[in-house]
Amino acid sequence: MGVKQALKSLDAFPRAEEHLLQKTQSGAIVSLLGLAIMATLFLHELRYYLTTYTVHQMSVDLKRGETLPIHINMTFPSLPCDVLSVDAIDMSGKHEVDLDTNIWKLRLDSHGHIVGTEYLSDLVEKEHSAHKHDDKEHHEDSDHTLHTLGFDQDAEKMIKKVKEALANGEGCRVYGVLDVQRVAGNFHISVHGLNIYVAQMIFGGSKHVNVSHVIHDLSFGPKYPGIHNPLDGTTRILRDTSGTFKYYIKIMAEFDRSWPAVYFLYDLSPITVTIKEERHSFLHFITRLCAVLGGTFALTGMLDRWMYRLLELVTKPRPRSVR
Secondary structure (H helix, E strand, O other): OOHHHHHHHOOEEEEEEHHOOOHHHHHHEEEEEEEHHHHHHHHHHHHHHOOOOOEEEEHHHHHHOOOOEEEEEEEEEEHHHHHHEEEEEEEEOOEEEEEEEOOOEEEOOOOOEEEEEEOOOOOOOOOOOOOOOOOOHHHHHHHHHHHHHHHHHHHEEEHHHHHHHHOOOEEEEEEEEEEEEEEOOOEEEEEOOHHHHHHHHHHHOOHHHOOOOEEEEEEEOOOOOOOOOOOOOOOOHHHHHOOEEEEEEOOOOOOOOOOOOOEEOOOOOOOOEEHHHHHHHHHHHHHHHHHHHHHHHHHHHHHHHHHHEEEEEEEEHOOEEEE
């Protein structure tokens, strides 16, 4: 036996002579049906291969000394931008009042349209270092600053400006990134950055401070596609009343202030969740493709044989008996 004959003996797909093959209408119908099924399954597997999926991996958080970015995007329809401040305090004792690091404020008219934009640069350490103490020290330093600048001039000018904004129904949209230490704490948006006497002259008391708000976006950590934040789209509107809102991201100690505010109290878990987008391997795609296409081919072949035998049984003439 030559090499060619030995090679032919290994052929797993022997072919019959052309004149021995019989083509039928039922076979054509089954062939078209099989091609349609194969094309559908091929497109399904191709889409499955091209689609990415999210993988969550949990591990112990070993990061130290890094900050946690908090993305904020909120609207306060009843408070002007001049009175709003972003304050933060954590369990380590660090207290920062009227933060303006990477924070933007948009002035809104009574219809919610933007009438002015203000970017607050990184001036926390330069202008607000006196505020990084307890509340009593903060108010005393604010009083001293007002007296130094002249209460009758700058403060009166601000009070008049804010009252006009309130009369015109101005609101404010606050958005940006707040970097905090990776420890439990809270941040709140309120009028606490004002001197207590100035706030009293503007609002006439804490009961007249309307902290109605809409949370467009509030997320912790880096952004990634498909993220779902539980507080997104939250709307809290007060009518003819006042109050303080507290959102407990995780249960922690109670914290209270007499003037209304919107608090976000958070605690950090020692577990890090790593979120990655991955795609199925190409070999996995080929394996599934061979399975579905080969299975469909084998199934249609069996169906063709059954149909052929059934039609042959029905159409085959019966032998007549001879008497």
